[in-house]
Amino acid sequence: MHRFAAAIAAGLALAACGGENADDTQISLGGTAPPTEEERYIASAESSASLDSIAQSFVQLALAIGEHDPAFVDAYHGPEEWADEAKAQSRSLEQLEMEAQGLLISVARANADGETVRGAMLEKLIRAALTRIEMTQGEAFSFDEETRRLYDTVAPEYSIAEFDAARAEIEKLLPGDEPLNERVEAFRNSLAIPSDRLRAVFDAAIKECRARTLSHYDLPADERFELEFVTDKPWSGYNWYQGDFESLIQVNTDLPIVIDRAVDLGCHEGYPGHHTWNVMLERDLLNDKGWIEYSVYPLFSPLSVIAEGSANYGIDLAFPGEEKISFERDVLFPLAGLDPAKAELLAKVNEQRDKLAQSRNHVAREYLDGKINREEAIEMIMKYLLEGRDRAEQTVRFIETYRGYVLNYELGRDLVAGFVERNSNKTTSRWNAFETLLTTPLAASDIAP
Incomplete structure (x- = not known):
């Protein structure tokens, strides 16, 4: 059973009755006793603040990758100064690879405190960005490995x-x-x-x-x-x-x-x-x-x-x-x-x-x-x-x-x-x-x- 099945079901039920979206739902990763309401509130606030910082760094990383890989950024409608900074700084692919690796460590730590749907996707986005940096540097992957790293899936064998x-x-x-x-x-x-x-x-x-x-x-x-x-x-x-x-x-x-x-x-x-x-x-x-x-x-x-x-x-x-x-x-x-x-x-x-x-x-x-x-x-x-x-x-x-x-x-x-x-x-x-x-x-x- 996929770890987000319960969150998806909750989101559908809430959508049908006009409740909150399941995007903020904490996902249980073990069999420990559920946290108290106060503990959940504190953990949620800390995780949100951490993910906000990581998310900003990810956006700036993506814009910097786009300076090397023109097809990477398909659309951007965030702060203009971030796009200007990406052009002005012109960081090397080696620097961007190190930044992506650091962000992966940061998001993994944030998710370890209580993985959310947002945090899980952010981790996959950063991992895909790292893969694209490696590809832009000349590293080659098989078709299946490339799609697994970038798109989180692999095509079946066809008849x-x-x-x-x-x-x-x-x-x-x-x-x-x-x-x-x-x-x-x-x-x-x-x-x-x-x-x-x-x-x-x-x-x-x-x-x-x-x-x-x-x-x-x-x-x-x-x-x-x-x-x-x-x-x-x-x-x-x-x-x-x-x-x-x-x-x-x-x-x-x-x-x-x-x-x-x-x-x-x-x-x-x-x-x-x-x-x-x-x-x-x-x-x-x-x-x-x-x-x-x-x-x-x-x-x-x-x-x-x-x-x-x-x-x-x-x-x-x-x-x-x-x-x-x-x-x-x-x-x-x-x-x-x-x-x-x-x-x-x-x-x-x-x-x-x-x-x-x-x-x-x-x-x-x-x-x-x-x-x-x-x-x-x-x-x-x-x-x-x-x-x-x-x-x-x-x-x-x-x-x-x-x-x-x-x-x-x-x-x-x-x-x-x-x-x-x-x-x-x-x-x-x-x-x-x-x-x-x-x-x-x-x-x-x-x-x-």
């Missing part, structure tokens, strides 16, 4: 036979003589959104994603986002959180954007995905609780499992069952000038393609561990993700750029889905369980079954 079974089902849906990936690519590209209709389609998709999310959550009245279309990126979409409840959402137009990507990206990057998660973290943990560590988002950290997993799961949460394809067929297809009669076939193909999504983790592990070369990785992506060569090359470029980060999308989604399904019932909805996950500092090992 090629299961991937082949899904391919066989798609063969039946899209028969023909050309290679299967070319048939899938041609079919999907036939449903690409014309460039002059991209804005209208994405505006409609994000508006619907937002409306469905706001029907369950009270987000700040001034939350907002800006949408941009960009080129020459290794990703298809990105949310750059600006702080003060604002996001910049970018969509890459290097390759044709198929109609189903509008809702996918609208939910993933916006509602109830990245934008919603960042807004809740800033409002509930940074502003309300004063947990300064949530002023920075280190990309290569255990936060990313929840970030990407919740963003992917958020699509199904906002559009359960047949609701996504119905909305696309009735609203987005006409807006894009596409034939709505193709919507049903698109949904069937996508159902089988979803079973192939984990193959990206398999290819990434094989490639980054040196078991296959770049060309073999591209060919495997073409075969199992059923992408054309251009998209396969973009996928491999993403793997080369972000390495083990690819694990967070589909494995993260599975972990989030499992958590939500286990913690929702007649009194706690899936939306409530999802909100608890978004506003509680939990890592992959905390929510795994």
Whole structure:
């Protein structure tokens, strides 16, 4: 049984009745008699003060790492002088490694006095930062060791036979003589959104994603986002959180954007995905609780499992069952000038393609561990993700750029889905369980079954 199971259950129960969040819950680490109320109060105050100091040092460490590793800090909305200091001081990686090791000792001591959900996550964040420092200095880890250190989880071994079974089902849906990936690519590209209709389609998709999310959550009245279309990126979409409840959402137009990507990206990057998660973290943990560590988002950290997993799961949460394809067929297809009669076939193909999504983790592990070369990785992506060569090359470029980060999308989604399904019932909805996950500092090992 995971050590945070009781804290999670308490948080869900309290969320359902409007009580306090479980984030401050002390976690019992042994069989000793429970402390008195006075002892708990004193220990809590001392631990909080200690964690506040450690958290500030962690934020400053993360900013300093970002001066060496530009991708490390994905978002920052803390004191400007800390960012200025990181630039001015220009500490060496060797110095940062020593600082990270010292912080690990400090947080371990703080947690030994009574581990909290906050303290446990802070320790994992510092450990991941130390790992990234080591990687930036040239130390190499296997794919599994890298993801364990950075993201607190390891991908399972995958069955090629299961991937082949899904391919066989798609063969039946899209028969023909050309290679299967070319048939899938041609079919999907036939449903690409014309460039002059991209804005209208994405505006409609994000508006619907937002409306469905706001029907369950009270987000700040001034939350907002800006949408941009960009080129020459290794990703298809990105949310750059600006702080003060604002996001910049970018969509890459290097390759044709198929109609189903509008809702996918609208939910993933916006509602109830990245934008919603960042807004809740800033409002509930940074502003309300004063947990300064949530002023920075280190990309290569255990936060990313929840970030990407919740963003992917958020699509199904906002559009359960047949609701996504119905909305696309009735609203987005006409807006894009596409034939709505193709919507049903698109949904069937996508159902089988979803079973192939984990193959990206398999290819990434094989490639980054040196078991296959770049060309073999591209060919495997073409075969199992059923992408054309251009998209396969973009996928491999993403793997080369972000390495083990690819694990967070589909494995993260599975972990989030499992958590939500286990913690929702007649009194706690899936939306409530999802909100608890978004506003509680939990890592992959905390929510795994």
